[in-house]
Amino acid sequence: MINIKINEADHAVEEGRTILEVCRELGIDIPHFCYHPGLSIAGNCRMCLVEIKGMPKLMTACSTVVQDGMEILTDSDTVKEARKGVLEFILLDHPVDCPICDKSGECVLQDYNFDYGISKRRSIFPKERHKVEKISEKIYKNDNRCVLCTRCGRFLNEVTKTHEFTTIERGSHTHIACVDPDGLDKNPFSSNIADLCPVGALGLNEFRFRKRVWLTDHVRAVCQGCEAGCNLTVDLHTRHTPLDPNVGPVVRFSSADNYSMQRYFICDEGRYSYKNYNNMEGRLLNPVLNGNEVNEEEALTFLKEATDSGLTGAVVLSPLVSVEENYAAILFAEEKGYDIFRPSPFRKELPEPALFIEKVKAPNHRMMKLLEIPKVTDMESSDYDVVIVLHNIGSIRDNSLVKILSLLKRVKYSITFETEHTEFSENSKLSLPAPMFLEEDGCYINSGKRIQHSTGSLGYPQGVRPLWKWFFGKRFSGPEGLLKQFAKEKLAIELDYEKLGQEGVEL
Ligand code: SF4
Ligand code: SF4
Ligand code: FES
Numbered sequence: 001m002i003n004i005k006i007n008e009a010d011h012a013v014e015e016g017r018t019i020l021e022v023c024r025e026l027g028i029d030i031p032h033f034c035y036h037p038g039l040s041i042a043g044n045c046r047m048c049l050v051e052i053k054g055m056p057k058l059m060t061a062c063s064t065v066v067q068d069g070m071e072i073l074t075d076s077d078t079v080k081e082a083r084k085g086v087l088e089f090i091l092l093d094h095p096v097d098c099p100i101c102d103k104s105g106e107c108v109l110q111d112y113n114f115d116y117g118i119s120k121r122r123s124i125f126p127k128e129r130h131k132v133e134k135i136s137e138k139i140y141k142n143d144n145r146c147v148l149c150t151r152c153g154r155f156l157n158e159v160t161k162t163h164e165f166t167t168i169e170r171g172s173h174t175h176i177a178c179v180d181p182d183g184l185d186k187n188p189f190s191s192n193i194a195d196l197c198p199v200g201a202l203g204l205n206e207f208r209f210r211k212r213v214w215l216t217d218h219v220r221a222v223c224q225g226c227e228a229g230c231n232l233t234v235d236l237h238t239r240h241t242p243l244d245p246n247v248g249p250v251v252r253f254s255s256a257d258n259y260s261m262q263r264y265f266i267c268d269e270g271r272y273s274y275k276n277y278n279n280m281e282g283r284l285l286n287p288v289l290n291g292n293e294v295n296e297e298e299a300l301t302f303l304k305e306a307t308d309s310g311l312t313g314a315v316v317l318s319p320l321v322s323v324e325e326n327y328a329a330i331l332f333a334e335e336k337g338y339d340i341f342r343p344s345p346f347r348k349e350l351p352e353p354a355l356f357i358e359k360v361k362a363p364n365h366r367m368m369k370l371l372e373i374p375k376v377t378d379m380e381s382s383d384y385d386v387v388i389v390l391h392n393i394g395s396i397r398d399n400s401l402v403k404i405l406s407l408l409k410r411v412k413y414s415i416t417f418e419t420e421h422t423e424f425s426e427n428s429k430l431s432l433p434a435p436m437f438l439e440e441d442g443c444y445i446n447s448g449k450r451i452q453h454s455t456g457s458l459g460y461p462q463g464v465r466p467l468w469k470w471f472f473g474k475r476f477s478g479p480e481g482l483l484k485q486f487a488k489e490k491l492a493i494e495l496d497y498e499k500l501g502q503e504g505v506e507l
Contacts (some may be wrong), residue, residue: 002068007075019061019072020048030074031083031112033090033198034149035062037257038264040158045149046088046158047112049082050074058082084116091118093128093172095144103200105213109147112315117460128172136184138205138268144177146201152176152193159265160189160196160353176201188351191272193263195254199437211251219258219501222444224320224437224452225270226348227358227365229446231256231502232266234274234438237459248278249458250438260450260503267357277438277458282420284433284465301469302430306386306413313338313386313413316376316404319345319362320392321467322442323436323451324479326367327486329390338386342368343375343393343400352383358447366445370507371490376400384411389424390467391417391434417467433464440466441479443500445507452504 001012004397006028013022018041023030033045041063053071056080061072073079090109109344117195130143153165153176164180164187182192194204216235223230235252237243255266287299307313315333317326317340333340345362377400387407393416408414408427416428425431440456456479460466468476476482480497487495491507499505 001180002066003028003067004069005071007038007073010031015066015068017066017067019050019059020120022066023061023074026147028074030061031108031115032062033108033147034151036154036264039151039154039157039196042150042154045147046086047083047090049079049086051076051079051428080116083112084118085117088122090147092121092123093144094147094490095127097145100209101145101200102203102208102210102213103145103197107199109199116206122308128503130175133178134205135178136181136190139184139194140203140205140208141176141178142203144201145199146176146178147199148174150176151196151198152202155196155265156187156192159192160187160355162187162353164190165170165193172377173185184353188267188269188353188357189265189355189506191268192255195265207252209234211237211244212245216251217457219457221438222363222446222452223253223266223270223273224444225267225273225361225364227345227360227362228356229261229444229448229450229452230270230356231258231261231264231452232270234455234457247276248275250274253302255486256502258503260448260506261452265355267351267355269357277436281460283424283461284418284431285461286432286433288425288431290429296463299432300470302413303415303432306415306430307332307336311385311413312383314379314384314390314407315340316389316393317368317373318344318390318393319343319360319365319368321364321390322437322440322444322479323364323486324391324442324452324482325365325467326364327482327490328466328471328476329388330371331482331485332471333388338388339379339384340373341379342373343376360447363444363446366447366449370445370449373430376403381409382407386413387411387415389414389428391419393418393422393424417470432467432470435460435466436466439464441484441497449507450504451495451500451507453500 002015003012020030030048032048034042043060048061050061052074132142135141147188156162156164166179168177194202215238217238219234221232221234223232232253233256237249253271257264286293311409315329315338345360345365347359348361365397414428416424416431417434418425418431419434419436439458439460443453445450445451487493
């Protein structure tokens with residue numbers, strides 16, 4: 001550790017870090033465009049200039065490493081004047097069209113402009129004008145707003161190594177050009193450049209003019225797309241304004257930083273999966289008994305009759321649902337003396353580049369493996385009277401599904417928990433409506449054995465109940481009680497949502 005002073009206050013900081021990194025950790029804000037923790041340092045925007053006592057000129061905080069005894073000023077009058085100058089240059093050709101810009105509300109240029117108050121343009125030359133281009137199926141580019149930070153190009157060069165962008169021309173004509181639009185279409189991570197762009201120069205075609213970001217609430221969740229368990233920021237329609245039927249309650253998924261996980265980026269498949277949660281078509285909203293919709297009481301009577309009669313039974317867990325839901329089923333099976341199985345999850349060939357994408361398309365497959373749950377396909381006898389199958393199983397495609405389907409058709413009491421009408425619910429005596437991801441808090445164990453908490457913020461539609469409520473009524477007050485019991489009993493550790501925090505815990 002070394003000792004430095006920032007704005008006259010003493011700090012002991014780690015050696016070898018840059019001033020910007022140290023300040024970010026200490027919560028000292030230094031404006032910046034080109035710096036991004038997931039990319040190399042470019043030092044080209046000059047927005048992060050700071051004063052260092054003894055240095056003749058202002059220095060860029062993003063590329064200057066702290067030295068013992070350094071005295072840094074991040075908000076002196078000289079620094080503020082320099083930032084104002086940098087902004088004035090950036091805004092020379094900028095259209096300042098915030099009212100129609102999709103980045104508005106989450107744009108740092110807009111914030112810095114407010115902070116430093118550049119309201120008058122001194123140049124007498126007209127502003128440079130460029131056409132807005134749709135450069136790929138997913139991305140549009142508006143050069144008028146570009147601040148030439150090169151984050152987009154560095155991401156494509158350094159992270160995906162696909163090199164679709166380059167910087168062309170010189171002086172005030174300099175701009176970013178897409179030299180490989182087909183490559184951008186094929187790149188499974190291309191939409192990250194819209195998040196990386198600090199201004200509204202790159203955006204997602206499908207988000208364009210769709211929603212003002214200040215009309216959304218943000219929650220953190222775990223992607224359901226594969227076993228990687230990337231962290232998502234979920235933008236939800238705010239409850240204070242009428243719901244736009246063309247947009248739906250789930251507005252957007254983007255990456256939520258988690259240094260222990262995927263860090264700063266997500267794949268496009270995960271990003272665009274938000275649409276699945278806006279579609280209520282085919283949703284199971286009431287219990288169905290022998291093909292007819294019934295009320296909760298009739299469904300519970302059937303469930304009790306099936307499971308209180310001392311018959312033999314089997315429960316098939318789901319790698320697509322949370323630890324809490326699976327654990328409720330395990331607990332119920334253990335209390336009733338039922339056998340427990342798991343299906344094999346759906347696998348998909350990896351795209352190029354794959355980076356952190358996993359083949360196994362199920363967010364909680366690792367839980368089944370950790371608990372060494374036998375596969376359905378390894379079931380020795382299928383001589384059961386009761387079979388209970390957990391929801392979302394319809395998305396798992398392999399031989400285990402054929403086996404489950406034949407079991408459901410054959411046994412006396414077949415019960416399925418489903419979010420929608422599937423061939424499993426259709427072939428069960430009783431199907432019970434279960435919540436979807438985002439409708440209830442839950443944890444998922446990823447391929448790296450990290451258990452992470454995903455926020456259920458949408459609430460269940462009327463008629464839907466979580467699985468633990470169907471099984472145990474009021475025995476648990478919420479999913480967190482199940483997580484605590486699961487952690488204690490199966491992992492011999494103490495866990496709750498607070499302990500998991502935003503980063504999760506490695507098991
Ligand atoms: S398009 Fe955006 S990310 Fe790329 S250089 Fe311009 S401002 Fe930076
Ligand atoms: S890699 Fe997997 S978990 Fe991560 S965003 Fe893509 S689908 Fe989701
Ligand atoms: S953030 Fe330091 S020069 Fe751009």
